[in-house]
Amino acid sequence: MNEQEFQEKLARERREIDRIDKQLLPLFLERMGCVERVGALKQQAGAPVRNAAREQEIIDRVSRQAGELGQSAAAFYRAIMAISRDREHIIIGGDSDLRRLERTADRELPSPVGRVVCQGVGGAYSHKAASRLVDDGDITFVPEFSQVFREVEKGALGVVPVENSAAGSVTAVYDLILQYRFYIVGAVDIRVEHCLAAAAPGPVTKVISHPQAMAQCSEVIAARGLEAQEYSNTAAAAQAVAERKEAGLAAICSEDAAKRYGLTIIERGVQNVRNNTTRFVAVYKKPVLQNGANKISLCFSLAHTTGSLHSVLRRFATHGLNLTKIESRPIPGRSFEYDFYLDFTGSIHDPDTLNLICALNAELPRFSFLGNYSELSTEEDG
Template identity: 60%
Template sequence: MENKTFDELLLPVRNDIDRIDKQLLQLFIERMQCSERVAEIKRKAGIPVLNAAREQVILDRVRRDAGEYGDSAVALYSAIMSISRARQHTMLESGGALRALEQNSPRALLENPRIVCQGAPGAYSHSAALRLFPGREPVFLPGFGDVFEAVRNGDGDYGVVPVENSDAGSVSEVYDLILRHRMYIVGAADIPVRHCLCRAKGTGAVQKVISKQEALAQCTSYLEQNGIAGEVFSNTAAAARYVAENRPEGLGAVCSADAARVYGLEILAEDIQNTDNNCTRFAVIAREAVLPGDADKISLCFSLPHTTGSLYRTLERFALSGLNLTKIESRPIPGQNFEYDFYLDFTGNIHDERTLALICALSGEMPRFSFLGNYKES
């Protein structure tokens, strides 16, 4: 078919589409104006923006009336209702507590802060602390819970904790502690992970190694190929220290080269992790939010209402706002069977009006909602 003939066939159809689009746009504007009138009525009545039952009735009717286009019509109307709710939330200035937090929180971290982290000198947490706070030596504590307690009690200004590894996934215990203690994330850094097989100098062949559970999981290929068993220890650097101090025959440690040097261990093999680009993301936790003007990563946690498509419609709102999700993960809610919290990371800045409006809207609609922080990631 020649291009001229093809264009001639399309022209009347395109004209119909343009005419229909013009009508749709006018109807959309009228619908949004109705939504604004609804917002004023809700303001006076003091009722919430979201009416999930009415929305579901509308979606059921749309699916039925649209026939073979039912699913597509539901997707369209879901987007329209999300936009409508967002407009109402903006008019009603929903999320008063979050708006106050955005206005009143400091924009910069403390100078010369006291830093706490889990582990021992030479641990990856040590490297992360020095990257995030150059020149500030951290205080080392035995466990993640101890780090959170120290920050909560004021014994430390900031805690540095691992939240995710590119191979082994999230550190679930840390996320649970963030919510339990209602801490904020105020900074983050990605630290390359380069594991070494080490032993005390002068000891025999390594038959078993000790290290942190995540470190052992990151080195399974090397350990299996060499017939080396693994045993979980509290921390990579603590494992290195134990081997150096006790000099056990046949027992080595999986740790960083820094830890090996700190404790005088012999490095038998370097880069034994499963992948070359292995890295761990560390977060800085604090009692109070710090919201820099140039922050570029936002973390949230929330549960969802028990309605069909609630996750899809929630994620759709980020897309409509032009925000890029970088992480989504579900975690079971303790004590509630088959109930889940969702952790989200996305790029953005809470000082942006549209971004703040979305977060405030979500805070008013979700059964459980926590703003975890807006921070720079280095």
């Protein structure tokens, strides 16, 4: 087949596709008209939007009728059903609680914000994150992440790390976010520049630091043949090295922490990758929905059915929303059941996005809206 013959045949088939599409669009619009009438009937009757049994009946039927294209036909119909459900939710206007929250929540944190709590000690990366996020708070420190959340329960603003660009998620914090389900009211990316610092002279044989920091500096630890011991926090490790003054003992910490506790910096930039960033979030008991916020967090669980997660994620794509984070964590006390945590770009003040969140809240078990906030960059951290 020469090029001209190929182009002629291709053009013929494309014209046929265009002809079919012209027939499909009116049918789609006609179907959506039926969906709107069904939604109005459900609203009058107080019936739920989703009828999972009927949906599965339709999927099974079209899968059989489509033969070898059964899976593709099922995927096509699942997408239509998701669009239809979203339209019914708009008509019914469900989840008045979320819509009320969007209207009435504060748009800014109180000023002054009051007590701000971080895990660790002064000079930690969380200290820098808290200073970036809040400029009028009284920053205090506690030994454990769980204590941060208990202080938030009492009214404090908590600042905790959630992920590192090199070492991944801080799973202990995601577990606490899913346990307490406080609101996320801000986020900041802090550039991480680790150093190796000691209090006593002589060669280093042992290093202590937070496990995330040691994972970020694993190449230097291996190259120097250092014994590694986990510690609660990078700055707390620096403080411990300063207090113990033990020969051969060093900390992996920030340069700020090393200087704060009077340590000698042996080597700077010991992290495996140069562009190493940790993301911190601010958690608060009350919602704060800034008008210019551009990131949304939420969580939910899913039934163990084929394609359930894909079906949910596809709806974000349908609404033009970009997912930036997905994390799954086991539900305590349940076997192989998981909560999913999602971040995506968007604003709850956008009607289309609010409609989607309300629809998901109505359909998904263990659903929680966790906040709409802005994320600061690392530019000021050089």
